[in-house]
Amino acid sequence: MSTAAPHSTGQDRLWSVDEHLEDVLTAIRPLEPIELHLLDAQGCVLVEDVTVPVSLPPFDNSSMDGYAVRVADVAGASEEFPAALEVVGDVAAGQAGRLHVGPGQAARIMTGAPLPPGAEAVVPVEWTDGGLGEGPVDGMRARSLAPEGATGHVRVHRPAEARAHVRAQGSDVRAGDRALEAGTVLGPPQIALLAAIGRGTVRVRPRPRVVVLSTGSELVQPGEELADGQIYDSNSFALTAAARDAGAIAYRVGAVADDADTLRSTVDDQLVRADLMVTTGGVSVGAYDVVKEALAHAGDEDEPGSGVEFRKLAMQPGKPQGFGTIGPDHIPLLALPGNPVSSYVSFELFVRPAIRTLMGLTDVHRPTTRATLGADRALTSPRGRRQFLRGSYADGTVRPVGGAGSHLVAALAHADALIVVPEDAESVEPGDEVEVVLLG
Incomplete structure (x- = not known):
């Protein structure tokens, strides 16, 4: 199991952003470690240090196509x-060397070949005549095809x-060195290093x-025709894209109609492939807020210790939120508001840290910074609410993007930061x- 039961502290009071976030992160545990092949491990987090078993490079080798020589023979x-030298043979990459370079001799050598x-x-x-001087030598490219032991000058x-x-040998890493630390996220360079030291x-x-699933009978799949009243x-x-950006394997279920039985059935069907579930919409106080209707009592007798608690947060946008666990394995579920901006801001504040916690990372939050507000007029905020406004950040200055409405998707597409207005302002x-939350 990946979670503990969430705290139940009452649904009627107003929760702070920090209290809700703490409740979420306290309940979620990192996923259990597994052994994976390298390419399957991309994007995953190491759980143990990796030690280098063999030095890189494992032998002295050439960084150029050229000739292996003795220093004294080419002095001056x-x-x-x-300097005219006898070519005693070729050394190619991957070839076990049997040649020996003596006084007045050279060995034609390829990049990566052992010295x-x-x-x-x-x-x-380029520092030579390419073997076109004395003797029957036809140049570097041709001579690379010559039989072993062929000679020339x-x-x-x-x-x-x-x-x-x-x-x-060992100029990259030495045997016994620590190649990667526990906690490292494996990207292409890290996977390259693991392969280079022989880890399969x-x-x-x-x-x-x-x-990820959204709710609402008014929702239509992009690419289809809209009828009256549909969006x-x-x-x-x-949210599926945001989950992938956070490091998850995300599955988009799509829109579920405003029917509690249909939603419960859909959620039950999806539990088999979920370490975390995210819903959007249906968490307010309207007549068709089916997420609350379907999931508020999901844990009663059949699933003791689970269930989703719905609460109000002192934030804007994103006041209505839900969190709990569902199913026999107590899969964590975060229920987000349905307005697009409310949904995305809620994801950044609560779902992204949950995903990063499941991955076993210690730094689970977006970076924050302090910036000068560059605006034409004052930004207003309701007292007692922590407001998150979309912004564009550059060179220590953040400027608002769009208005405060939680439906303004176009403004969100041009924002790379959230401007935080605290509760007491x-x-x-x-x-x-x-304070600014940097989004990318």
Whole structure:
């Protein structure tokens, strides 16, 4: 199980934003670790340190196509007086080296190939005549196809210092080093490192599976024709995308009609693939607020310890909220308001931290900063409510985007921050310093 039962502290009082968030995060536990193959672990969080079993690179190798040489043999070499060396053979990447470079000798070497014994540096092919000098040599590309042990000569036009163009064994990481720390989110670079040190699987907390469904008989799937009184279902798309952005595997169920039995049946069907459920709409006090009707008593006798509590928060937008657990496995469910902005702001404040907690992360919140309010007039806010206004943040200044209405989706699409007006403030003047939640 991933959750503990939520606190029940009464549905009639007004909850603060912080109290509701604490109630949610106290109830949610990180998912149990599992062993996954590397590509399946992308986006997951490591639960243990990973130690390097073998140094990278595992051997000295060439960083250039060129010739492996002894430093003394090319000392003083120039265009006018090149060093003429006997080519004793080729060393290709992946080839076990049997060549030895002695005095007056060189080995043709490819990028990534092991430095042969006796050689001290690599001179790039551009510093040579490419093997077109003395002897039957047809150049770098052709000679790379020559039989092993083929010989020829090369003229080197520049000197080389010891270890020039050589990648030293262990210069990336050494055996015994810590490659990645527990708590690391595995992205492409981290997966590349794990593969490079030979790890085929890794122990992680899996990405949470989040099921998103919206409610409302007026909602229509985008792409279909609208009838009178209908609107397109944007919330389920917005919240599914937001859940994926937070790191989850998200499933969009779509709109459910305003019928309590249908909603209960849909929720029950989705529990099998959910670590967290999110609903939007139907949580206010109207006659058709079916989420409250369907889920407020979901835990009675059949599912002791579960159930969804609906409450009012001292915030704007997003006053009506619901939280609890449902089903025999006590899957956490967050019920969000139906207005698009209310729904999205509620997701950022409560659902995103819940997803990040399920992942096992310690830093679960969006970053915040202080910024100067750049506005043409004062921002007003109802006293006793924490208001979250959409804003655009740049260079220490945040500017409001759109109005305060919770239905203004277009303004939300152009915002990258939330301006926070605290509960004890009724207005914020242009030039005042405000708290800002950075959204991306």
